[in-house]
Amino acid sequence: MTAFIYRLVISLYHAVIYLASWFKPKAKAWVEGRKDWQDKLQVWRSGIPAEAKVLWMHCASLGEFEQGRPILELIRENYPDYQIVLSFYSPSGYEQQANYPHADFVTYLPPDSPGNARQWQAILRPDLAIFVKYEFWVFHLKALFAAGIPVFLVAGSFRPGQLFFQWYGAYFLALLRGFEHLFVQNQRDEKLLERFGIAAVTVAGDPRIDRVLAIAQQEINFPEIATFKGNDRLFIGGSTWPAGEQILLTQQAFWQNGWKLLLAPHDISETHLRNIEALLTVPFCRYSQLATHQDFASCRVMILDTIGMLSRVYHYGDLAYIGGGFGKSIHNTLEPAAHGLPILFGPKHQKFQEALTLKNQGGAFEVLSFVDFERYFIDFQDKNVFNKAQKAVRGYLEANQGAAGRIVGALPLRNQ
Template sequence: MGFIYNIGIHLVHFGLKCASTFNEKIKKGVVGRQNVFAILRENIKANDKTIWFHCASLGEYEQGLPVFKVMREHYKRHKIVLSFFSPSGYEIRKNSPIADVVIYLPLDTKNNAKHFLDIVKPELTVFVKYDIWPNFLNELKKRKLRTILISANFRENHSFFKFYGKPRRQALFAFEHIFTQNESSKKLLQSIHYNNITVSGDTRFDRVSSQLEQDNHLDFIEIFKQDKLCIVAGSTWPEDEALLTEFINHQAPKDVKCIIAPHNMKAHQIRNIKESLTVDVVLFSEMSDEGLKSAKVLIVDTIGILSKIYSYADIAFVGGAVGTTGLHNILEPAVFGVPIIIGNNYSKFPEAKEMIDTAGVFSISNQNQLNLVLTELIENPIKRSLSGNKNSDFIKINKGALNKILEYLDL
């Protein structure tokens, strides 16, 4: 099995190189990995003490951030290495203040793992969720280097628990401890005889809770919103936007303001949204005070401020679940106590299921359902308030994973 896995990794490497000719995102990852070892040698000296954080992408980074911040403060004399597998994580957080060196993770070959650890020699390594790389982890175990996995979330259909998943299953035993999001993940680990487990919950709840302690004030949003009810649609995809623009054009009351923050920042996508609307629209990149006041819709064609914008929402729509791209983070608006609308493809997101059950989140599958839910939430302030409170309560009940992890690490 190990031989097949290693052959597969080399085939993946070849496939990515070929695909990079046609795909800009893949190209960024291929090019970014070419100089990883040179970057590491330039920034890490033989006598440096190091800590290594690894995340698959941006979502896992945000998930691990509460832990990373505390460790950054505690290990002030250590060099922090932060690695990403996906360009969508690296490109956005390559200047992260919690790390001294931010890199792409080299592909998981035996030689890369040895070379990487020869340079970095981490005293402690933290992986997030389930981005498990057998050669790196087996090499960490062989060198007896401390490694933990946080916010782990496993399902029965993961390869770890299949007959063909032996290399990845064995890699789990490189972790000295695994912190899971839930009891079901713990039981799956126990089924393969891994027992160093703590059910800590999901660090994302600690992450979004910290947003309440920050200054979320945005002057331009206040100018746009005024004293009107405001719908914030975050991380939307074209299939989400088709439903939203139809509602805005034909159903939304005149005094309701709408903010759309699309996931895709490409110029043609922004243009498509704007051209599909028959009401007054202003872009963040072109805004003026007068334009903001008169516009019914604000399109946020920039990144990094959505979590603050959610603080101004009376109703939130979170994209990704109308289509099949994957539901984006519903905890970000939930912490501000607003009702949330999502699509119906949320089966891989347990928090969505729970929040639907508690009546803070509403799932829709077509235009008519969206129109009905939005209209009711707009016209019924009591329901809007009760649903929003359900969401903020859900966040409060579920936070606390950070303290359990820090207690184990004695920080």
């Protein structure tokens, strides 16, 4: 009965996506990207030797890819004989990484059904499969288990409220028992799984830490950002939403003396950018328009209206607020942490262990209103307070780096 309900729900979900593809670009990309997937996969597979070893990694979207990426790149470096297949469920992951150079074939995962899963498995014939964090597609996993393919979960993160651990979740809990091994992020995950009789578990940490540290160690050169900052300290609002922007702009005197604000909105549509500008009472500029700005160093607020820069722009920051915490959930806290920035965020951060740990260790702080923000901002003017928080951030990263190496070292990989 549970299998029937799952299949029905998945079928209905896919039907909704197909209907939405008529008027939603993302849904259209989801549908179009999966057309003729069998032919595309067959063409690629027939172009490599039959005896070639194939490693398949599947990620839901871009965030999960960033967790799996350090693992793939370490495998590519140390085990070059493997043909690497990278699949995505979401267009936001596939479209940005369709030409990822460390994979031999990048594709969408076909919709989860018994027939699709059997075809995928029969054509691809992987020697090893890696799923990242939250990906548990029942029929694809069952096809792998039935074929005797070792399947691993990396960067696993579990909570008691998940379906696996409910009285009606035995069907899905059995999937976890089918994995060869589960590499989880912390001891809380390990203890929860052990409570349900799953012992093939290793606490390896979060591979994203390796990724953000690698980015932070690259040469970073944005001269316009450096000129804008000048001799002031720089507060960065990363991936902000309106509720957080309102807090950051309530007292704009903060950005008049000794501090400047770089605001990187999650929504960079013209309408939203104009809404932000309507709130500003201090000199401001947009990053995309600096070429025509006479003296952007005099701006007190810069709006970063581009995509793909933020993770490196934190290099110029001193303190960060991460958006999303007044909506569904916060955005990436590890990117500013990699540059040593103490972090503020809203209340919706409970699903993110790194945020909870950083908060418990004194490197991150919860903001519920402007009153909280004002108090923390004033506290951080004290050098000792700032240094203590910065030390906590760096200590967390140092203690938790190396997850990719631990995982790759434990996988049953070998060159020919």
